[in-house]
Amino acid sequence: MTVSILLFLPIIAALVVLLFKNEVAKHVALFFAVVELAIALFFLSGFVADASTQYSIDVPWIPTVGVYFSAGIDGISMLMVLLTTVLVPLIILTTYKHEYKNAPAFYALILFMQAGLLTVFTALDGFLFYVGWEAALIPIYFICTLWGGENRIRINIKFFIYTFAGSLFMLLGIIFLYLQTPGKVYDIHAFYNLSLDAAHQNWVFWAFFIAFAIKMPLFPFHTWQPDTYTEAPSAGTMMLSGIMLKMGIYGVIRWLIPNAPVGFLQWQNLVMILSVIGIVYASLIAFNQKDGKRLVAYSSIAHVGLIAAGIFAWTTQGVQGAMIQMLSHGINVVGMFFIWDIISRRLNTRDISQMGGIAKVAPNFSIAFLIIVLGTVALPLTNGFVGEFLLLKGVFHYNIWFAAVAGLTIIFGAVYMLRMYKNVMQGETNAVTVAFADIDGSEKLVLGIICVLIIAIGVYPQPLLHISEAAVTNLVQTVSAKFINSKF
């Protein structure tokens, strides 16, 4: 069994879904997503949590230019594969109450995107990584533009061009590294073994950094994000925020820092500052948002800023924190956007100021909402806490003042999230909210799973931390050794 099954099944599934009618398509898509999850869990069951790469595949693709179809799963990839395969079925389930036009195309695009995402998370060949990177972008562009809100055309072309621009620079970086390898290959290990001079590493660093910073998005490359998140259909927003932005974070861990360690060292301070600014800036804007979906979008920028800061500090704890937080953030943000999907579907508005008292009429909904809010604000014993604690610890090692400012994200997050919860759920019901129906069926199922995950990971994160621990330790140490060598 190799990882290729994981990569090709969603593509086949996408083609199969296209053959079905509108009403059946979602069931077929869900079926395939669950099969994909089962395969991922099977891989997990046989996974040995050391630093090695498992389930690898390595076959010639374009051998004349050194391109190989080379992919595999190590501890870092395993967590990302789990994140993707767990969230996609959940996201498909969240769409059960929607009636989409051309539903088969919608679900086919989601599944195709899943293939691209999994390729990114498992690729060990620079060319393959780039192809997966773009293969994930095209479907989400169409999802957002075909099924999105009013200003979707203008906003999504901006989104597309922004991210495409970033990735083209990354392509240049990859090609440049390829040309430097002695055997002219795109193999990531050959890239790791290069020792380029500082000037060239500078080029490589910026080529990769721009792509990843735009994708995450990191301040000041975030301007596409709130609009795109707000205008996208809910499932699209969840794919973007739950999984796709992790591509950027994963890219930093796997492709940016190890490939250009000296380049990274030169700019470490700057990128730390950008991350921390992003945290504070996005939190401050989130305070003033009236649109719930937009508020969550800004809070996502703040959370990603902390993850980025934790990685850029480049300590084992920080990177481990980033790994677990990527998982937690994916779960929480999907839950949060689903909450707002449910609200806006029932009330036809996302304006927080018009709401209130929903807790009285919808008790189950209010419990789920509260658990997700608590997970997002990183209350101890929820999943958000584990990650943010480790991340802050990593930043603390780097610089105590950065840690102090970055720590504000927890306070700010608590303020705007709890205030949002208060305004929406508590108080007296009004004309808008009085008829709010409680969650049922598929909504209950999705929110139930999300709440269980939030608490389970919060109480006992050790198994997940263990999966990536060896791989992260190994990577951090190898790269840190290069930092030291470069100083002499």
Added chain:
Amino acid sequence: MTTLIIISVLPIVLLYLGLYKMQKALLPVTILGLLAALVAAVMQWGDNAEPIYNGMLLFNNFSIAFSVVSIVSTILILLLSKGYFEKISSHIAEYYAIILFALAGIIVMVSYHSLVMMFIGIEIMSVSLYILAGIRKNDFASNEAALKYFLMGAFSTGFLLFGITLIYGASGSFDLDHIRDYVALHPRDIDPIFFTGILLIIVGMCFKVGAAPFHFWTPDVYEGAPSLITLFMSTVVKVAGFAAFLRLFSASFILMTDFWAPVLMVITIITLFIGNITALYQQSFKRMMAFSSISHAGYLLFAIVAIGAGSANAIFVYATAYSIASIVAFGALILVRQQTGSDNFDGFNGMAKRNPFLALVLTVAMLSLAGIPLTAGFIGKFYMFTGALSQYKFWLVIIAVVNAIISIFYYFRVIIAMYFRSADRAEVEVPPYYKFVLGSAALATIVIGVYPSIISALI
């Protein structure tokens, strides 16, 4: 060689068929003849070719690969022509014959081994195209296109010929190998007129391939000529122009890259920006394609600026990708124009609902032209970037990336019009042979994009 003979005899056969009013036989005979020429070309593959006819022609793998691309593109284009020429005039045999004469010139252009043959090839092709651009005799734009093309073409031919004579004057030979030997034997005392000759040839070739600042004929000619002829010009002719360009520079002038590469680099950068930025402002799809073809000329020039072992392969892959995507784009345009009567973007509004198939293949073509991965166009750009980066031309590549980003705007306009805008129109009727050509071209685009080894290892 057999290929060239078949393609030269075929038009004469067609003219006789026309004389005896066998209109129905024209297209099948043309296609069969071209397939025979194709087979003849492929049969020669891999032979250790030697120059023939006293060093006039050389059918090496380079020639065969580009002959095959040209012939296949021509076959696809001619399949789209069923019923097209009949609407223009009743003497359709001539049109087929002239297209094939142009193709014969193109075969010479990709297999010459002497500057004289290069010139003859270019002229056979150009004279045929002057006529083809003006086949809508009663149409003002078509006449303008033909006249403009003729005047500009004749002018550029003058430059080219002057350049060739100066090269001959300095080196004493038209033979590509002799010219290369002349450069190698005179590392320090190359005659100044030799340099002038190279510059004049660059000017002449840039005219022919539509690179800025010698591109002024392109938009008007492309817009004025009938769409099918525009398609022929922007694909087969342009590809042949680049093949000829590369063949000359890699065979004869490769030792003098320090002299001409900076000149071509400036031309490349201007071409990229002019093509892309002007394309942004077009309302007409056809005119947008004309300007985008200028920008693609810029990308193709990369392979010559960063000349090296991979250049032929890069141009081959890029040109193939570009040709098949253009065939889809113009094929769709011809159908839309038949319905709406205009070449504007508006004509594509809401096409996804009415003609999902047409919208899908055109989307694939646009993504390929924009260079999105998993399409052939990406592989082409990938090779171009690799070539330029291998010579550390960082800024050139960054400028190319900026241009690739600009191009997204206008290629996506088509996709946006088709999928996200709506219009009250009836379904466009897609004849079966259009379905075949467009479908197979789109399929080829994806197949090459996913598994480029099938064509990229040829040269």
